[in-house]
Amino acid sequence: MDLKTVIREVPDFPKPGIGFKDITTLLAHPPALHQVTEEFLARFRDAKVDAVLGIESRGFIFGAILAYRLNAAFVPVRKPGKLPAATISASYDLEYGTNVLHMHQDALRTGQRVLIIDDLLATGGTLQAACSLAAQLGAVVGGIGVVVELAFLKGRQKLAPHRVESLVVYESE
Numbered sequence: 001m002d003l004k005t006v007i008r009e010v011p012d013f014p015k016p017g018i019g020f021k022d023i024t025t026l027l028a029h030p031p032a033l034h035q036v037t038e039e040f041l042a043r044f045r046d047a048k049v050d051a052v053l054g055i056e057s058r059g060f061i062f063g064a065i066l067a068y069r070l071n072a073a074f075v076p077v078r079k080p081g082k083l084p085a086a087t088i089s090a091s092y093d094l095e096y097g098t099n100v101l102h103m104h105q106d107a108l109r110t111g112q113r114v115l116i117i118d119d120l121l122a123t124g125g126t127l128q129a130a131c132s133l134a135a136q137l138g139a140v141v142g143g144i145g146v147v148v149e150l151a152f153l154k155g156r157q158k159l160a161p162h163r164v165e166s167l168v169v170y171e172s173e
Contacts, residue, residue, distance in 0.1 A: 003168045006032045007148065019173060021148050023058060023119050036167060037065050040117070040145050043165045044070070047142040050112040051075050055101070055130055056082070058119035062147065066117060075107045075114070077130050090132035092125035101126065103133045110138030121146040121166060124155030131162060 006029045013020040026032045040062065051073040054063020060076060067074035076083070080100050087102040108114065116130045121144075131141050141162050149156065149166035152173060156164050 001032060001035060003032060003035065003147075007168065021120065021150075021170070023147055026147070027061065036062065036147055037069065039167050040066055040165070041069055044115055044143050044145060047115060048113055049115040049142045051108060051114045051139070053077050053103070053114050053116045053130055053134065055116070055118040055126060059117045062119070062145075063117040066115065066145075070115070072115070075103060077101050077103050077116075077133060088133060088136050090129040090136070092129040093123075094125065099126075101129045101133060103137075105137070108134060108137040108139040112139045113142040114139045115142055116144045117146070118144075119147045121149040121155045121159075121164065122153045124153075124158035127155070128158050131159065 006026045008022040008025040010020040010022050049070060049072050052063045052067040053075045054060040055077045056079055064074050080102055083102050083104055086105045088105050089100050089102045091098050091100045114134050118127060121127060127144055134141055143163045144159060146166045147168060149169045151169050151171050
């Protein structure tokens with residue numbers, strides 16, 4: 001199935017001029033959710049990852065499913081103040097400022113291979129911060145998977161040399 005047909009576009013959200021790609025409609029469509037899972041598995045089954053990092057919040061959904069299917073650990077990557085134990089952090093730029101991601105400092109070990117999962121690749125800042133968190137703990141990024149890529153924002157370029165797999169690509173706004 002063409003996954004674009006089950007992704008709702010919400011005009012002017014979160015601000016005028018932006019066409020928000022809403023994947024809640026994909027999540028509510030069991031065949032589409034199954035397809036996303038199977039496509040990610042096909043692309044990353046041989047990556048031999050020890051852990052899947054899911055970025056808050058929609059990355060948790062896909063990341064947990066993939067961790068289970070890949071027989072890997074699931075590691076939540078969260079916004080500030082959400083994790084109960086000691087954390088490490090990485091900041092990243094937004095269009096209008098900066099934000100920070102956190103991960104437990106004992107979530108990974110040196111040499112572990114990780115797969116980073118999120119719903120969207122736009123400018124690449126969030127995924128770049130997740131890569132930085134993995135690197136701080138000595139882990140190796142074995143791949144990055146996203147459901148939607150907004151290619152016109154060129155976020156993929158910030159993630160080089162990492163392997164990036166996107167299931168749905170929008171070439172223009």
